[in-house]
């Protein structure tokens with residue numbers, strides 16, 4: 001019998017029952033909850049008179065709607081100015097109280113974007129099944145966990161039964177061989193993969209990321225990579241457990257300790273695909289070939305290397321493709337055949353569950369250190385992923401580097417990633433953003449998003465247009 | 478949940494690939510803590526010329542007359558014809574809630590994003606995958622004929638065109654059964670509570686480090 005993939009192992013160890021019709025009941029170890037996709041699930045429980053199956057398996061934190069300005073934030077939930085946002089955060093508080101679930105308050109140092117908080121607190125661990133009513137739950141797969149986003153009906157289902165009804169996915173290996181060039185990061189790898197396989201390339205698959213580049217990556221980098229699995233169409237992405245994983249997890253507040261830690265480690269050492277495991281699809285990239293990436297359109301697959309030139313619809317045969325490129329160029333206000341480096345962002349956003357961890361902030365700070373944001377930039381926001389990240393960054397003086405460069409240093413939350421709070425783009429404005437989605441209107445009505453790495457966003461902030469951060473020495477100063 | 482057996486209705490187009498859930502229902506409407514009332518804001522940024530706000534009465538807003546759902550001929554449509562990778566992006570169940578609230582019971586496309594596909598079944602909306610050629614044909618026939626209506630038979634797993642052509646489709650047995658009977662899957666799963674408890678006990682013995690309480 002052929003060996004098992006990491007996904008196969010995680011799936012089989014959580015199988016409560018396999019049914020004849022092909023569906024399966026899967027046990028859920030951890031559910032993360034935030035304010036946007038949970039109210040209707042709690043309401044469902046209430047109406048049916050049901051209680052959570054295992055209260056201590058859940059952790060809630062508000063992130064999508066929270067204000068990131070110190071002034072507004074300091075007053076807590078009651079001071080949130082937008083009444084609709086305030087109601088949603090209050091509703092989370094009330095539901096957690098009523099159903100007795102643990103929740104981090106908005107000014108708790110542990111608060112932050114749910115996908116930054118889970119691993120940081122050790123609340124998500126290798127070998128777990130992790131779900132959350134948010135598609136970027138794939139992030140937690142970086143720990144060697146089976147983690148994916150679910151809809152609100154499933155949030156309710158997981159709360160009430162500690163299980164989900166699932167179909168097994170196919171296995172895809174995305175192998176990135178070799179080494180990355182200096183200045184090229186996990187974000188560029190993620191975008192290069194999406195550029196290669198498309199936003200539906202991973203549909204129906206669980207992706208495992210492997211190869212030397214992934215083995216050499218920090219946990220922050222692996223989280224960035226797994227985070228964007230969903231932009232490649234895959235609900236889940238994962239990386240095998242190795243020493244990097246274990247060093248990251250050890251000592252985290254909810255991680256096992258002492259003898260329990262030793263036992264866990266010996267089990268976790270098995271969380272990798274067997275040598276003879278069969279994948280249904282294999283995609284390979286060469287690390288040395290990956291350049292810094294910039295999206296130019298309205299889908300993450302509309303991406304080019306920084307030295308690239310925008311496509312010309314006249315040269316595209318396929319009618320659907322041609323229409324999509326034409327529409328994207330028009331929405332983005334860009335000319336066919338123009339170069340990426342000619343794009344001039346109006347705003348810069350460094351943050352989101354993709355790129356708001358300490359390593360991301362260090363990379364951005366390194367680039368802006370000693371420089372000023374270009375005068376053409378209306379606003380450059382730096383939004384740490386959690387209170388803990390913020391604290392760490394401040395202890396390293398990164399906040400000062402950003403502020404001295406003319407950037408704004410904010411309180412943790414999703415912020416301009418999806419603009420549910422006050423942080424948003426104006427119509428027609430271009431943004432160099434470290435987030436994960438460049439859909440029409442995502443960062444504000446009529447806003448134009450360009451997805452990039454933290455270093456690339458920082459360089460664009462200083463230069464006033466996209467530049468190749470591989471050549472960065474304060475170029476243009 | 479509303480049961481779905483046989484449905485006949487007018488088809489309307491969403492003629493572009495990779496329609497994401499942000500486009501189906503923009504984020505400002507996600508602030509609602511209710512499950513209903515999203516229909517007026519379905520495809521908000523395409524349907525209206527101004528920027529929609531949550532809680533706003535949409536009846537007086539300026540309509541985008543170039544958007545097909547605003548054409549008189551597609552009023553009352555309940556079947557949406559779409560292109561590849563429909564429903565990609567965020568996991569928001571507000572997307573099927575909005576489609577359902579607007580009146581769509583069925584979406585036909587060559588492919589769907591996984592989470593969206595799954596969310597549809599939980600809300601009495603049937604997503605049907607047909608081949609590129611079949612979808613192309615349906616689009617062409619719909620554009621050619623005003624009032625173009627399809628019949629969708631979930632029991633028999635087929636789509637029937639006005640000319641009597643039959644297009645069979647696949648759907649997995651469990652989801653089909655739930656939809657046919659309008660079953661609440663939490664209730665169904667709780668009938669297996671003993672099996673869940675037995676598994677949980679075994680798993681706790683085997684991996685106690687995963688059972689550290691969140692407190």
Ligand code: SF4
Nearest residue numbers: 136352353414417418
């Ligand atoms: S940071 Fe953005 S993508 Fe991540 S959870 Fe928040 S809104 Fe979603």
